[in-house]
Amino acid sequence: MRTHTTYTIQNPEQFKEQLLQWSQRFREVVFLDGNDYHRKYTSFDAILAVDAFTSIKTDHINAFAKLDEYQHVTKDWLFGYLSYDLKNDTEKLSSDNYDGLHFPDLFFFQPKKVFLIKGDTIELQFLNICDEESPLTPEGGLKPHGECDDNLLWKIFAGNEFETLNQQPTTRNSQLIQQRISRESYLDKVTQMLAHIQRGDIYEANFCMEFYAEEAVIDPLHTYQKLNAISNPPFAAYFKNNKQYLLCASPERYLRKEGSKIISQPIKGTARRSSNAVEDGSIKQELLENDKERSENIMIVDLVRNDLSRTAAKGSVVVEELCGAYTFKQVHHLISTVSSQLKEGFTATDALKTTFPMGSMTGAPKISAMEIIEKLEETKRGLYSGAFGYFTPEGNFDFNVVIRSILYNAVERYVSFSVGSAITAKADPEKEYEECLLKAKAMRSVLEM
Numbered sequence: 001m002r003t004h005t006t007y008t009i010q011n012p013e014q015f016k017e018q019l020l021q022w023s024q025r026f027r028e029v030v031f032l033d034g035n036d037y038h039r040k041y042t043s044f045d046a047i048l049a050v051d052a053f054t055s056i057k058t059d060h061i062n063a064f065a066k067l068d069e070y071q072h073v074t075k076d077w078l079f080g081y082l083s084y085d086l087k088n089d090t091e092k093l094s095s096d097n098y099d100g101l102h103f104p105d106l107f108f109f110q111p112k113k114v115f116l117i118k119g120d121t122i123e124l125q126f127l128n129i130c131d132e133e134s135p136l137t138p139e140g141g142l143k144p145h146g147e148c149d150d151n152l153l154w155k156i157f158a159g160n161e162f163e164t165l166n167q168q169p170t171t172r173n174s175q176l177i178q179q180r181i182s183r184e185s186y187l188d189k190v191t192q193m194l195a196h197i198q199r200g201d202i203y204e205a206n207f208c209m210e211f212y213a214e215e216a217v218i219d220p221l222h223t224y225q226k227l228n229a230i231s232n233p234p235f236a237a238y239f240k241n242n243k244q245y246l247l248c249a250s251p252e253r254y255l256r257k258e259g260s261k262i263i264s265q266p267i268k269g270t271a272r273r274s275s276n277a278v279e280d281g282s283i284k285q286e287l288l289e290n291d292k293e294r295s296e297n298i299m300i301v302d303l304v305r306n307d308l309s310r311t312a313a314k315g316s317v318v319v320e321e322l323c324g325a326y327t328f329k330q331v332h333h334l335i336s337t338v339s340s341q342l343k344e345g346f347t348a349t350d351a352l353k354t355t356f357p358m359g360s361m362t363g364a365p366k367i368s369a370m371e372i373i374e375k376l377e378e379t380k381r382g383l384y385s386g387a388f389g390y391f392t393p394e395g396n397f398d399f400n401v402v403i404r405s406i407l408y409n410a411v412e413r414y415v416s417f418s419v420g421s422a423i424t425a426k427a428d429p430e431k432e433y434e435e436c437l438l439k440a441k442a443m444r445s446v447l448e449m
Helices: 012-025 063-074 084-090 151-158 183-199 220-231 277-289 291-309 348-353 366-376 429-447
Strands: 002-008 028-033 046-058 078-082 106-118 121-127 204-214 235-241 244-250 253-258 261-265 267-272 318-327 331-341 387-391 397-401 405-409 414-423
Touching: 012 028, 012 046, 012 106, 012 220, 028 106, 028 387, 046 063, 063 078, 063 084, 063 106, 063 348, 183 204, 183 366, 183 414, 183 429, 204 291, 204 366, 204 429, 220 235, 220 244, 220 405, 220 429, 235 397, 244 387, 244 397, 253 348, 253 387, 261 291, 267 277, 267 291, 267 429, 277 291, 277 318, 277 331, 291 318, 291 331, 348 397, 405 429, 414 429
Parallel strands: none
Antiparallel strands: 002 121, 028 046, 028 235, 046 106, 078 106, 078 387, 106 121, 204 414, 235 244, 244 405, 253 261, 253 397, 261 331, 267 331, 318 331, 387 397, 405 414
């Protein structure tokens, strides 16, 4: 059982920043930020969850079944991720490429404290584990003792000015970033993928490559803050699991559940931004009218429709928007919205399992594309191109696509980010390579500052 208390905050942006700094004292931290980006489907502007009461971590074997059981037993807030390699649970596939990060394939935790921010309102939810009694006084104040003895919460309840706690000096990253696949090798591998398309093995696949640094020492929080400031995406995420970190500036939603409604919003189609407003508008319009970029998106929409239909009530799969052009700080994207109604008898985890991994990061046909991807890529994707998000106590969920993200293992001293693009029959290997470099720009810049 959770205690719920709501307060008004004077400066939401400052509060979010200080709250995130305060959270670093905990072993497990999740911070999700919409960055005030307009989204049709949203519940909160930002969420912070800290301090695991329970958790689950596993490899890919029976991973979705274990998650389903965990979600049904707890019936509570759960935060965590599905790595790309859970494909090996849903299909007869394997992941044998190099892995420098060594994250679990799946990790979720049930937090003791949850902060839900919407506008100038913050709702605090925390488990009643304070000496087996309520952490609140009869007057509604917080008891300053026990498990919930917390200077931050006390100051919020008392209305005092927030102070930054335990702040450590930030350090410059200055990492020597290496590229796992050379330009020449990339062009050769895309040419091989085009040969598969010409033979009819696939008609689209997302091909990715890794950038990395060894013996890397970074300040994860500071790096996340820089990355988020550069990108301001609608699905930003900071995740800490002891010494493992995700610093995510994702613009893409994978899957959301609202009651019985399931929503997917795949991104396919990318164009650069320009500092000249007129030119920028022209670039966006050209993207909207580009046959190659539109065909990429439409192919994935067809795949998503098929995936959703596996758990959908008859006739409920709907394309709400096809190839809408949206603007982000770094790029323009084409985004489509596909929805369905979950058929009675299917669970929230069923909706995830039958659509995972997301079509925008695999290809079509999906299984063939994943097999070819595994052969041509040189790095195990792991959490990259997986999904990060949360379940609510009511069984709803919201997950992003882990792209435009930095992954860091502080024990291994290994930092990594990957980028990719969709390869179709009309793909030009040189242009696809340039698109990858464009997508890598933000991550590389914050690591080399």
